[in-house]
Amino acid sequence: MSIMNVAAPRTDAELDQLSINTIRTLSIDAVERAKSGHPGTPMALAPAVYTIWNRAMRFDPQDPIWPNRDRFVLSNGHASMLLWSVLHLTGTCAVNPDYERLGQPSVSLDDIRRFRQIGSKAPGHPEYHWVSGVETTTGPLGQGVATSVGMAIAQKWLADRYNRPGFAIFDYDIYVVCGDGCLMEGVASEAASLAGHLGLDNLCWVYDNNHITIEGDTSLAFTEDVATRFLAYGWNVLRVGDANDLERIEHALGVFRETKGRPTLIILDSHIGYGAPHKHDTAAAHGEPLGDEEVRLTKRSYGWPEDAQFLVPDGVREHFAAGVGARGAAARSQWTALFASYRAAHPELATEIDQMQRRDLPAGWDRNLPVFPADPKGIAGRDASGKVLNVLAQNIPWLLGGSADLGPSNKTTLTYEGAGSFQAGSRGGKNLHFGIREHAMAATVNGLSLSKLRAFGATFFIFSDYARPAIRLSALMELPTIFVFTHDAMGDGEDGPTHQPVEHLASLRAIPGLVTLRPGDANEVVEAYRYVMQLRHQPAVLALSRQPLPTLDRRVFASAAGVARGAYVLADPQGGNPEVLLIASGSEVSLAVEAHEKLLAEGIRSRVVSMPSWEIFDHQTQEYRDSVLPPAVKARVAVEQASTFGWERYVGSSGRVIGMTTFGASAPLKALQKKFGFEPDRVVTAARQLLGKQ
Ligand SMILES: Cc1ncc(C[n+]2csc(CCOP(=O)(O)OP(=O)(O)O)c2C)c(N)n1
Numbered sequence: 001m002s003i004m005n006v007a008a009p010r011t012d013a014e015l016d017q018l019s020i021n022t023i024r025t026l027s028i029d030a031v032e033r034a035k036s037g038h039p040g041t042p043m044a045l046a047p048a049v050y051t052i053w054n055r056a057m058r059f060d061p062q063d064p065i066w067p068n069r070d071r072f073v074l075s076n077g078h079a080s081m082l083l084w085s086v087l088h089l090t091g092t093c094a095v096n097p098d099y100e101r102l103g104q105p106s107v108s109l110d111d112i113r114r115f116r117q118i119g120s121k122a123p124g125h126p127e128y129h130w131v132s133g134v135e136t137t138t139g140p141l142g143q144g145v146a147t148s149v150g151m152a153i154a155q156k157w158l159a160d161r162y163n164r165p166g167f168a169i170f171d172y173d174i175y176v177v178c179g180d181g182c183l184m185e186g187v188a189s190e191a192a193s194l195a196g197h198l199g200l201d202n203l204c205w206v207y208d209n210n211h212i213t214i215e216g217d218t219s220l221a222f223t224e225d226v227a228t229r230f231l232a233y234g235w236n237v238l239r240v241g242d243a244n245d246l247e248r249i250e251h252a253l254g255v256f257r258e259t260k261g262r263p264t265l266i267i268l269d270s271h272i273g274y275g276a277p278h279k280h281d282t283a284a285a286h287g288e289p290l291g292d293e294e295v296r297l298t299k300r301s302y303g304w305p306e307d308a309q310f311l312v313p314d315g316v317r318e319h320f321a322a323g324v325g326a327r328g329a330a331a332r333s334q335w336t337a338l339f340a341s342y343r344a345a346h347p348e349l350a351t352e353i354d355q356m357q358r359r360d361l362p363a364g365w366d367r368n369l370p371v372f373p374a375d376p377k378g379i380a381g382r383d384a385s386g387k388v389l390n391v392l393a394q395n396i397p398w399l400l401g402g403s404a405d406l407g408p409s410n411k412t413t414l415t416y417e418g419a420g421s422f423q424a425g426s427r428g429g430k431n432l433h434f435g436i437r438e439h440a441m442a443a444t445v446n447g448l449s450l451s452k453l454r455a456f457g458a459t460f461f462i463f464s465d466y467a468r469p470a471i472r473l474s475a476l477m478e479l480p481t482i483f484v485f486t487h488d489a490m491g492d493g494e495d496g497p498t499h500q501p502v503e504h505l506a507s508l509r510a511i512p513g514l515v516t517l518r519p520g521d522a523n524e525v526v527e528a529y530r531y532v533m534q535l536r537h538q539p540a541v542l543a544l545s546r547q548p549l550p551t552l553d554r555r556v557f558a559s560a561a562g563v564a565r566g567a568y569v570l571a572d573p574q575g576g577n578p579e580v581l582l583i584a585s586g587s588e589v590s591l592a593v594e595a596h597e598k599l600l601a602e603g604i605r606s607r608v609v610s611m612p613s614w615e616i617f618d619h620q621t622q623e624y625r626d627s628v629l630p631p632a633v634k635a636r637v638a639v640e641q642a643s644t645f646g647w648e649r650y651v652g653s654s655g656r657v658i659g660m661t662t663f664g665a666s667a668p669l670k671a672l673q674k675k676f677g678f679e680p681d682r683v684v685t686a687a688r689q690l691l692g693k694q
């Protein structure tokens with residue numbers, strides 16, 4: 001490689017190379033200083049990422065949340081230094097949680113010097129919400145590519161609803177970089193299959209085909225023909241045989257933009273650790289610093305001053321400013337002018353876009369929500385949910401979603417006239433059909449939410465396990481996604497233990513920031529949705545029953561509005577002052593009510609607390625919590641058809657939990673309730689025992 005004088009006047013080609021080598025050396029230096037990280041892939045992919053950003057993307061560094069920007073997803077998140085370098089070199093600005101631009105850089109050189117250190121805006125992996133310009137959190141391999149499918153669906157949907165003749169308000173593309181790891185993960189296969197089916201031609205994955213993962217050569221475990229696989233999915237497959245060939249990369253990106261009806265995969269043959277004489281093409285370049293001597297040799301091979309660290313040569317920032325900076329600024333200012341005339345021509349639509357971007361709800365979003373009359377036979381949680389969703393989806397134009405092939409069981413299908421299905425030929429449909437792909441569904445829902453749509457995904461509660469990694473990321477990203485999980489306990493008894501959730505509530509309750517809600521009757525379902533819809537930065541899981549639950553008479557019992565506080569006193573003895581607390585969620589609320597009535601008849605002063613959500617309750621004031629669970633009342637029985645794990649925190653060391661400590665069994669529901677003790681008498685007996693009144 002020729003030695004390049006980093007200080008001399010330069011041609012465009014030299015500036016390209018200088019910019020690429022700046023990304024490479026910043027990555028090397030940052031990993032070296034942090035003594036941890038992944039230098040090899042940034043060294044290999046710097047030309048591709050440079051080309052995507054500086055030659056293709058319509059992205060204005062001055063406004064990284066401009067709604068019509070092209071999206072860039074770094075799915076191989078371990079190569080985060082690629083992103084930190086580019087965000088720094090483009091001068092991408094920071095935005096605060098109120099969507100205000102702060103006029104300071106998103107990633108400073110100092111952040112890069114403090115790569116992977118506490119508080120740095122250059123953390124180990126790309127983190128949405130922490131660093132402006134990061135479109136989605138990546139690191140768990142496969143999540144980024146899968147999430148990008150949601151982003152691509154969102155663009156198509158937005159274009160269908162909001163674009164008008166002469167007003168291409170949404171016409172952006174989604175660029176994704178991924179590696180072997182991403183393409184080995186099942187979630188990527190699910191997502192790619194879905195993207196191919198849907199013909200998402202706004203989606204381009206650039207696959208870093210370097211034949212290396214952590215354990216060594218991919219011949220150890222990954223010998224499939226990726227190109228043929230993606231052709232079979234219905235993708236357009238391109239190949240660039242040299243990751244340093246900017247013209248070929250640019251050409252392939254151009255072919256992507258011209259390709260209609262199919263997503264594009266660009267297979268890019270690269271050399272991990274490019275330029276490092278001893279580590280090039282080895283797994284050693286993947287995840288450890290190069291070491292002093294190798295760094296010197298590598299810099300020498302780039303024609304870089306060997307002792308320089310964190311060097312950004314003059315002209316590099318300007319070169320980005322003249323590329324993506326100028327292109328993005330022009331595109332955004334044209335769009336802004338276009339949007340001003342759009343606002344004049346289509347004021348209602350423009351208002352919707354404004355509201356959506358701020359994650360606000362439209363006026364009247366909760367009108368016509370059902371009120372369910374008292375009914376001892378009642379209605380299933382899933383049925384109530386279906387009715388509520390159908391109202392909300394009509395009130396909130398940008399609320400959409402679907403199920404992983406269980407729409408008829410989850411009752412999540414939007415059945416009102418005009419709801420439609422989202423397909424290649426019908427981009428305005430609000431029913432998404434994810435197929436039996438729960439993991440990709442959850443990642444897709446995240447992608448929709450990152451695009452500011454309000455999105456839900458549904459399946460049986462038991463299969464939340466199949467979606468869990470993406471649910472976790474929605475919490476980490478603080479996205480207001482909605483997961484509708486029905487068949488929340490043993491209601492589908494005959495299906496047996498494979499279909500009966502036990503540990504799912506406990507495990508989801510353990511995810512920080514995720515709100516779980518298990519409503520106890522139809523009106524609690526309504527109130528749960530009312531609460532969830534108002535969330536702007538938290539995902540929610542609704543655990544809903546398959547079987548009918550009695551609709552409580554709210555003239556006798558407390559209002560279901562108490563759901564908004566997580567737990568509330570549903571029923572008290574005359575004059576209050578309970579001696580025993582019965583705490584329940586979901587289908588066990590009516591069970592607790594029956595037990596309560598028996599206890600009252602025996603002269604025992606019991607209180608029923610409906611507790612649909614631990615997380616919401618835990619955020620109430622101490623005063624409120626004490627008013628619901630008076631500290632002086634130690635006799636407490638919790639009843640929930642789920643793992644007993646964690647309930648001690650509410651019943652205390654002297655309380656009792658009636659829950660599950662084993663898997664379920666295959667039998668009719670009644671038989672299961674008997675076998676596992678979910679019967680009023682069991683609660684009554686526990687209460688008596690705790691009070692010493694046997
Ligand atoms: C779901 C998941 N499993 C495992 C890891 C740990 N991990 C990080 S990078 C990596 C190897 C990835 O190989 P590849 O995508 O080819 O990246 P390259 O080394 O080529 O950059 C692994 C196993 C992870 N981040 N996510």
Ligand SMILES: [Mg+2]
Pocket residue numbers: 179180181208209210211212213
């Ligand atoms: Mg690899």
